[in-house]
Amino acid sequence: MTSRRLTVLTALTALLALGEFGSAVMIGLGKDPWGAGFAVLFGALFLLAAWLLRSGRITGGAILAGLLCLFEIIEYPSWHKHGALDWTYQTAVAVLSLAGLMTVIAVLAERRRQRIAV
DSSP states (O other): OOOHHHHHHHHHHHHHHHHHHHHHHHHHHTTOHHHHHHHHHHHHHHHHHHHHHHTTOHHHHHHHHHHHHHHHHHHGGGSOOOSHHHHHHHHHHHHHHHHHHHHHHHHHHHHHHHHHHO
16 A cells, blocks of 8 residues: 555654654753653654554554654643744644644555455
8 A cells, every 4th residue: 555645644754753853952952861862762763653654564653653643742732842943843843743643544544444445
């Protein structure tokens, strides 16, 4: 299955991985080294999800990406925002996560429809 939705989901997942690595740098330059470690971990998990999607393990990759996106959306209000750059960056990551979650739902629904049709 190589659909446009799957390509979009893979790209969003890779962008979110880059966003997490960028967050790790921003957090690491601040005063919270533990937060930077968690951001690196989340970036690695997003990369794993992108790799799963790219290698054809669509259900597993989509579920992992969806859980990570859901976590990002739920935790967005609790993130510390120290200035305009933080607000802009974190809001962009939250919007990408929301788009990723919606795309995960669409990809999984498309896979289910294809299985039922067969």
